[in-house]
Amino acid sequence: MQTESSSAPGSEQSARRHASSAEERVKHQQRRGLWSIPLAGAGLALVFLVLGWQDWQAYRDSRAALATSSAWHGADMLELELQRLQRQGALFSRSMPALADHLQRIGDRQEEQVQMDALLSQWFMNYESYAFFPVADCDIHFPSAWASYCAEDSYASHVLTDHPGESLSLLVPLRDSGGDEFMLWVRLGFAPFTELLETLSLDGQRGVLLSPEEAARRTDLLARVAIPSTGWVLGVQPDAGAWWQQRMYIAKRVGGAVLLVLLGVLLLVFLRVRGLREAQRRRELESTHAQLYEQATHDALTGLFNRYAFNEHFQRLTRQSQRLQQPMAVLLIDIDHFKQVNDQWGHEAGDGLLRKVAEVIGERARRPLDMAARLGGEEFAVLLEGVTSADAWALGELLRLHVADLRLPHPTRSFVSVSVGVSCSGPDHFIPLKDLLERADRALYAAKGGGRNRVIGDWEVDA
Structure with a gap:
């Protein structure tokens, strides 16, 4: 009995301590909630005071700018009046x-x-x-x-x-x-x-x-x-009266706009979040579009444009060249004895060779309207705007020398070389892409037949 009587007060004290602790927590939360209201109000009031002060500063700045303009204008008018009196x-x-x-x-x-x-x-x-x-x-x-x-x-x-x-x-x-x-x-x-x-x-x-x-x-x-x-x-x-009226106007506007600005802030946050999401989706779409365009118009191995992009650009460049009466040229480039590289060293070595040669070819098409493309296999093309046949031949020779200067190894030759065929069009007579490529291909065939590692223009073949 003594044990039971002694244990009951302990349980009650423990329950009271738990109840008191829970009550303190509730009161603490209530105090925090109570204090949050004036704190939020004070913060909001501070925001509006800052906005009102900025409005007043903007008014002062605008009046100062107007006063400066008026002072210079008035000084000119006064000086003109003095000059008028002197002339009179x-x-x-x-x-x-x-x-x-x-x-x-x-x-x-x-x-x-x-x-x-x-x-x-x-x-x-x-x-x-x-x-x-x-x-x-x-x-x-x-x-x-x-x-x-x-x-x-x-x-x-x-x-x-x-x-x-x-x-x-x-x-x-x-x-x-x-x-x-x-x-x-x-x-x-x-x-x-x-x-x-x-x-x-x-x-x-x-x-x-x-x-x-x-x-x-x-x-x-x-x-x-x-x-x-x-x-x-x-x-x-x-003017003291006008400035006092402006101060009162700003004070009334700031004091009466607390609720409206709060709603505006919520609306702006909502619009901002939605705008950010839309901007993110737009960037993702643009990135996807850029990737798709890159895949559709560029060669995956070399990074140069592909035949489809080359054909489209040729049509655009032809229209512009016809309008401006400027010539254009095509360099058709082929890597000499490229099949032997694949056969003896494997396709991985051949792909590496294609990338190195493509980098040199891409350097020749740096102007905005020029284009370097891989037409297929080891065959490349460079479309040049506004160059004569002599300039095109010189650019082809420069390209051939740059490839030779790399001294890229070849399984059966001293080094890797390229053959180049040159064909020109306009300004008096523009040739369709198919015919222009055929003429460049004949020149390329002549370069290969003449011993490779050389540049030949279609006019040399026709001659």
Whole structure:
């Protein structure tokens, strides 16, 4: 009884330990599942924040590119406007040769000055006032930085610029009837340049004219261009309202696209997996097709094209040669006394010999439209595009010498040699493949009959 009573509490404690352990495992799994939700949410939120930041950077880059283009365009427009004013001053000076004498007579007469103001208003838009004085008095009327224009040798008008936004100064040199030099100082308003700046203020940007010192201090400029012959810098700054609207738009789009992007990711994964499977199947089909094409068009032993591929290529090459009025040639090659190699050394040695000779023959057909083929047994052919009979014979002789230079052993001869028959076609008269091969075969037969290891053209046989 004592044994039973003592064993029962142990069993209960063991059961409780097992139950507690199972419960802990369940709680642990539940905690892991609970924590996985905010972790996944945080990861997804981070992804969307990165995407939103990339959108904002892309917007900034596009605005910067537009600002750079606008700044260069605006600088060209401003420079053209300054050049126009300068030309207008020169034209004004030339059209009124007696203007200096007239201005001297005006003096302080108010009525005459009003008439002069009216004349200048007709010539120059945004006219404000003028001053007229001898060149010798430039130091009195002009700032020291401008006085040098009176001392220049060139007798031309100048547009002088000061701080952006202030009046322009058009200097028009004049001479009176006595040859004395004078300076007409015409002050013009800044309105034309303000209008040009307004044309740049679009699509989230604004054009501003600054001095070099101000431009150096500004850190918010998207682009800046120095305008030649002036002390101005054309800058393009972002429009605060437009940029704020863009930020809000990106924020709303990122915040509202969480579910859509998640579904899009799942769809993209599905499409990607299917695309990879289709691409794999397509590669397998292409590989199978390439293997089948290789087997159908190439000789398995030598790797050269077979007779079927040779016939097909001949038809294509004939059409092209006829269209371009170019000649073509066929070299028919036969290994001399090849049967003796098979009979005495076996077919394995014969196959090795065929492969070595085929490698030399293949080297002669490196151009895109040339072709080397094994027609059967120890007979090979090389189809050459755009070569004359003399060139074809020379290529055949070069092939024969290359085979001879290998010094391949032969059971009854000093070394392995080849005989070559040459036949040509076109450009005046194209010969069918059957006739061309027959002529090359006659030339090859003549080469064998003449002692082998030589090249003979069909024209030598006909002669």
